[in-house]
Amino acid sequence: MTDLMTHTSASTGAGNMVLRFLPRRKSLFDAYGRGDDAMFLYSITHPDTGEWEQGAGHLHDAATLVRDYVIASSNNGMPVHFSDGEKIIRNENA
Incomplete structure (x- = not known):
């Protein structure tokens, strides 16, 4: 079964994304750490x-996604x- 982890963000630009947590959802930090x-x-x-x-990325801290590699984009x-x-x-974490 797939565990879909979802966050939202109001960040702009091409840099890091500050994550907002959704209630009752597993977070990326819970799954991957930093x-x-x-x-x-x-x-x-x-x-x-x-x-x-x-793309592929990592967490700088519990609420900041670092976008390391873009695989495909608009x-x-x-x-x-x-x-x-x-x-x-x-x-998606299988």
């Missing part, structure tokens, strides 16, 4: 603009400079 050696796959979508990114495979508004950040 540090460069605790990398995981993520997806970020901005439902209002159609911006999206898939910006031709480059990091997305996300616009204002709420983004959805997900990770």
Whole structure:
């Protein structure tokens, strides 16, 4: 069974994303801890603009996603400079 971990973020630009925790959901920090050696796959979508990114990253702390490597994106495979508004950040942990 897949455990879908979901957060939201209001962060903008192509840098780190500050995560908001959703009630009654397992967090990325619970699953992976923090540090460069605790990398995981993520997806970020901005439902209002159609911006999206898939990549690999790690947590700097319990609430900061570091976007290390972009695998695919709405910006031709480059990091997305996300616009204002709420983004959805997900990770599927099988």
